[in-house]
Amino acid sequence: MADVFINYRTGDGNETAALIDNELSNRFGKDRAFRASKSIPPGTVYPDALLSSLRRSALLLVVIGTDWVNFQSRLRDPEDWVRKEILEAFACGLPVVPVLAGRTTERLKKDDLPADLTRLAELQSVRLDTQNAEADLKRLGDLVAEMVPELHDLEHAAPASEPGSVSNSAGDIHGTAVQSRDFTGDVSGTVIKRPTGPVHSGNGNIYQNSRHVSGGRHYSGDGMTNFEGDHHGDIRHRFGGPGRREDDER
Numbered sequence: 001m002a003d004v005f006i007n008y009r010t011g012d013g014n015e016t017a018a019l020i021d022n023e024l025s026n027r028f029g030k031d032r033a034f035r036a037s038k039s040i041p042p043g044t045v046y047p048d049a050l051l052s053s054l055r056r057s058a059l060l061l062v063v064i065g066t067d068w069v070n071f072q073s074r075l076r077d078p079e080d081w082v083r084k085e086i087l088e089a090f091a092c093g094l095p096v097v098p099v100l101a102g103r104t105t106e107r108l109k110k111d112d113l114p115a116d117l118t119r120l121a122e123l124q125s126v127r128l129d130t131q132n133a134e135a136d137l138k139r140l141g142d143l144v145a146e147m148v149p150e151l152h153d154l155e156h157a158a159p160a161s162e163p164g165s166v167s168n169s170a171g172d173i174h175g176t177a178v179q180s181r182d183f184t185g186d187v188s189g190t191v192i193k194r195p196t197g198p199v200h201s202g203n204g205n206i207y208q209n210s211r212h213v214s215g216g217r218h219y220s221g222d223g224m225t226n227f228e229g230d231h232h233g234d235i236r237h238r239f240g241g242p243g244r245r246e247d248d249e250r
Helices: 014-028 046-056 081-092 130-147 149-156
Strands: 004-007 059-064 096-101 126-128
Touching: 004 014, 004 081, 014 059, 014 096, 014 126, 014 130, 014 149, 046 081, 059 081, 059 130, 081 096, 096 130, 126 130, 130 149
Parallel strands: 004 059, 059 096, 096 126
Antiparallel strands: none
């Protein structure tokens, strides 16, 4: 669903509408802004697409170019889509923000508008100057996020994890911590699945295939498991090849 509907007149503001669309799409997602020339696929019944998209939107931006008020005959034409979209937004109770395109575009005046569009002249407008486009577009995007809370929440949401990725947090750790990929079920104590190499769940160092003595214990061989403290349950090892004698390395 498009959250922001961009109303503009071809030949007077369509370039500004494209800039706004690009800014909002980059910031909130490509489907969050509706602009007719981009958002309606070829072959679609456009009157239905325009009205249904407008009615599902949360905000209407009306791009006002330097010649906008000079299209007097169109502004009074009941079939003019710029006019119809604005009146439909009023009827649906949507917030409407006039966007003045360019440094010289003046605010709308009631005397220049048909009676049913005079409300536009009463609405606070924002300016988008192409000579200051980066700052003005950011300011407009901030305004949109403020007026459409869903977009604000979307922008500040934590990024989704990639499929197969692992995300965990831990408290204070002294030593090495290794994260394995697949982990399910309840944990009471320590669970180690499919280890490769030595496994040690206690304190201190372990030494594999060496003459090192740790606490009176000497470890060697193809595999080894050391537990410190109470242990309940089975310990199972499987080795693919013949064992190696402890004194082979001497």
